[in-house]
Amino acid sequence: MTLLRDLFSIVAICAGGFFFLAGTVGLLRFPDMLTRLHALTKADNLGLGLIVLGLLPRVGSVLGGVKLVAVWALALLASACVSQVAARMGRLRDEP
Amino acid sequence: MSLGLDLLLAALMLGLAGWTVLGRDMFAAIAAFIAYGLLLGIVWVRVGALDVALTEAAVGGGVTGGLLIAAWARLRATAMVERKAGAGLAVLAALASLGVAVLLAAVVLHLPQPAPTLVPEAMANLAPTGLGNPVSATLMAWRALDTLLEKLVLLLALLGIWSVAPDAAWGARPAASVDRDGALTFLAQFLPPVGVVVGIYTVWTSADAPGGAFQGGTILAAMWLLAVRAGLADLPRVASRWLRLALVAGPAVFLAVGLAGFVLAGHFLAYPEAVAKPLIVLIEAPMILSIGVSLALMVAGPPVPKGDA
Incomplete structure (x- = not known):
């Protein structure tokens, strides 16, 4: 059972790490701002989400798990709103 | 494993510090400085100082970053961002920083074992x-x-x-x-x-x-x-x-x-x-x-x- 739990954690955290890596590569290599934002928000949403998912079986208490999920939800909210604002600012700058 | 992580953190910190100091674009330097503050927070976590880590992330990364961006926005309006410091001043600043770094290193290396x-x-x-x-x-x-x-x-x-x-x-x-x-x-x-x-x-x-x-x-x-x-x-x-x-x-x-x-x-x-x-x-x-x-x-x-x- 512990082995299965550890395996789940390892797979989820590695997958999360992969999305962060892919998001960073996208941020550096994609041609314009909108596609870069797209790459960046994938890192936040999926990368952080998978890492939180992988950590959930390892927290000792329910409250600790709820805090982890809350961290992910807040990051999700902030990244979604901020990327909207950044995209609009960028468009205003490019097409005055 | 943890030594590898610490070495990676140290290398990232040095890289970001270099980018902050040597970067040509002032805004990129500020962005690097904010990332530096957040990373420094992780370093404090690594040495077990969670209170300091929280302060570093909130004040060193957050507030200071906000202050720097606000200052940059103000300077941009006056074209002061374009002005570069003279070579003499840059050398002086480099020497002063080097002096502080050498002193700090000397102090850390000469701490008695075990530290008081x-x-x-x-x-x-x-x-x-x-x-x-x-x-x-x-x-x-x-x-x-x-x-x-x-x-x-x-x-x-x-x-x-x-x-x-x-x-x-x-x-x-x-x-x-x-x-x-x-x-x-x-x-x-x-x-x-x-x-x-x-x-x-x-x-x-x-x-x-x-x-x-x-x-x-x-x-x-x-x-x-x-x-x-x-x-x-x-x-x-x-x-x-x-x-x-x-x-x-x-x-x-x-x-x-x-x-x-x-x-x-x-x-x-x-x-x-x-x-x-x-x-x-x-x-x-x-x-x-x-x-x-x-x-x-x-x-x-x-x-x-x-x-x-």
Whole structure:
């Protein structure tokens, strides 16, 4: 059972790490701002989400798990709103 | 494994530090500096100093980053960003930095083994303070004078920022750049209730776990500035009596409790053992307000004449 739990954690955290890596590569290599934002928000949403998912079986208490999920939800909210604002600012700058 | 992580962190820190100093673009340097502050927070976690890590992330990364970006925006309007420091000044700054680095390295390398520590003494004397977190006990009880002076420095810094305002602007509001965007409005309506609770919790929990007034105050300041940015809240006039009261409430209560210590416990800033915890809470409550308001107004900048606001 512990082995299965550890395996789940390892797979989820590695997958999360992969999305962060892919998001960073996208941020550096994609041609314009909108596609870069797209790459960046994938890192936040999926990368952080998978890492939180992988950590959930390892927290000792329910409250600790709820805090982890809350961290992910807040990051999700902030990244979604901020990327909207950044995209609009960028468009205003490019097409005055 | 952990050595590899530490080496990677150290390499990243050095790289970011180099980017901050050598970067040609001032905005990129500021972005690197903010990342540097956040990464430094992780370094503090690695050495087990969670309280410092929270402060570093909130103040070193967050507030300082906000201050630098605000300064950059102001400088950009005056084309000062283009001006580069002369070669002589750059060499002087490099030599001074090198001197500090060499001195620090010498001190760290010559620490006696094992390093001197007050930890056993601190843990033994923790009970009378009514706190469970030795870092908070140090800040609020054993070295309370340092903490009091720290808050006064914050007020002085704000006065320094206000003092660069032109005469015509005195008493008016700081300039608020408002962005009435749907997504931002949503964030500014949704996040502050959560942030205010988290900020106050951060102070409350510092009695027994990592946290503190500076970290909590930073979160409150960020929530206020978010609402201002979205056009949902106003910055106060710097002459406003309520504002002045909010700014001095923290240091004033701290000072009053400190003076009361002469009568109640025989020393300045001494607490009678029976009410140590309630007194510390009494100091912290107005303090988080004062810190939050001062930090927000520092980032907001000096007041501007009425027409320009």
